[in-house]
Amino acid sequence: MPRILVTGANGQIGSELVATLRERYDHNQVVRLDLQPPSAPDGEAPDGPFAVADVRDRETLADIVARYDIDVVYHLASLLSASGEQHPDRTWDVNVNGLKNVLDLAREHDLRVFWPSSIAVFGPSTPRENTPQQTVLDPTTIYGVTKRSGELLCRYYHRRYDLDVRSVRYPGLISYKTAPGGGTTDYAVDMFARAAAGEDYTCFLERDTCLPMMYMPDAIRATLDLMTADPGEITVRDSYNVGALSFAPHELAATIRRRVPTFSCSYDPDERQQIANKWPCSVDDTAARTDWGWAPEYDLEAMTDDMLDHLRTGEWEGESAGA
Numbered sequence: 001m002p003r004i005l006v007t008g009a010n011g012q013i014g015s016e017l018v019a020t021l022r023e024r025y026d027h028n029q030v031v032r033l034d035l036q037p038p039s040a041p042d043g044e045a046p047d048g049p050f051a052v053a054d055v056r057d058r059e060t061l062a063d064i065v066a067r068y069d070i071d072v073v074y075h076l077a078s079l080l081s082a083s084g085e086q087h088p089d090r091t092w093d094v095n096v097n098g099l100k101n102v103l104d105l106a107r108e109h110d111l112r113v114f115w116p117s118s119i120a121v122f123g124p125s126t127p128r129e130n131t132p133q134q135t136v137l138d139p140t141t142i143y144g145v146t147k148r149s150g151e152l153l154c155r156y157y158h159r160r161y162d163l164d165v166r167s168v169r170y171p172g173l174i175s176y177k178t179a180p181g182g183g184t185t186d187y188a189v190d191m192f193a194r195a196a197a198g199e200d201y202t203c204f205l206e207r208d209t210c211l212p213m214m215y216m217p218d219a220i221r222a223t224l225d226l227m228t229a230d231p232g233e234i235t236v237r238d239s240y241n242v243g244a245l246s247f248a249p250h251e252l253a254a255t256i257r258r259r260v261p262t263f264s265c266s267y268d269p270d271e272r273q274q275i276a277n278k279w280p281c282s283v284d285d286t287a288a289r290t291d292w293g294w295a296p297e298y299d300l301e302a303m304t305d306d307m308l309d310h311l312r313t314g315e316w317e318g319e320s321a322g323a
């Protein structure tokens with residue numbers, strides 16, 4: 001049974017990935033790592049093993065890998081697109097130097113690595129519809145620059161050192177358990193949260209800004225399916241496009257309004273609009289479908305039903321970091 005380390009484990013993806021991995025494997029085999037301890041009910045100790053560390057601190061990372069005898073790392077610790085523009089130096093340091101620390105430790109300890117890239121690797125010269133797997137990559141944000149640099153670093157370590165590192169370019173992820181951490185696609189989660197609370201929402205993107213999105217259960221399945229695929233099936237070693245949904249804010253608002261008739265959405269774009277304008281609307285994920293059988297399960301209607309059901313039962317912790 002593999003011993004697993006998840007960095008950035010308190011975040012939007014990490015908190016759900018840890019729960020799924022702990023269901024799939026033994027609870028104590030999965031170690032959470034983040035800058036803070038995981039939250040726990042008042043007076044209770046956090047559930048399961050955790051380590052407080054900064055992924056830029058290579059010595060501490062090495063101690064954790066050795067202490068827990070780690071075999072596999074899901075390296076999620078990162079700054080996202082909107083917060084990245086506020087802290088470009090820190091974003092480079094965490095996103096690129098943190099990844100290099102993990103890859104170097106993986107070489108030394110023969111670890112397998114999952115590291116997520118993003119649709120932020122694309123830019124203004126990239127085709128916006130059905131964006132190909134191989135295409136112009138001209139990111140305009142520091143976040144996108146770090147993601148493309150990370151993709152190339154992963155491919156280099158695979159070719160040069162035969163490291164088994166795998167990656168997907170997640171689209172904007174939508175979930176109800178943990179608030180998103182400072183991205184451009186966060187508006188969708190915020191809109192759901194407001195609608196479920198019986199409130200209206202002012203969107204920070206224009207009504208017609210189409211972006212690729214995915215529901216969290218599909219994202220977790222994509223991650224685990226890629227990591228359990230036979231290494232011989234993996235033909236893309238920078239990062240796979242994975243598609244699921246494509247919609248603009250007004251389409252999401254209309255889908256919600258069919259279930260919450262009193263819901264109203266207005267539009268007041270801020271600086272995140274400039275980021276979204278450079279990203280695609282949809283991606284071509286033929287390589288992921290062919291190589292390891294990727295297929296999303298949730299369409300916009302099914303996701304909206306599920307999100308509202310869960311949010312109405314109170315499974316929500318608050319606003320996104322960028323809100």
Ligand code: NAD
Pocket residue numbers: 007008009010011012013014033034035036053054055056075076077078079080094098116117118119169170171172173174179180181182183185
């Ligand atoms: P998040 O912001 O919700 O969580 C990131 C976590 O990393 C936070 O808990 C934060 O405390 C931690 N962290 C930040 N700096 C750290 C450091 N120096 N050392 C240790 N931990 C640190 O992010 P997320 O949405 O869960 O994203 C996880 C990964 O998936 C990131 O690489 C992100 O780029 C990628 N991704 C996310 C989305 C999305 O829509 N959520 C889309 C594309 C790609």
Ligand code: AKB
Pocket residue numbers: 080081082118119120143170171172173182183184185186
């Ligand atoms: C962001 O908006 O920054 C993230 C992403 C698409 O990488 N959700």
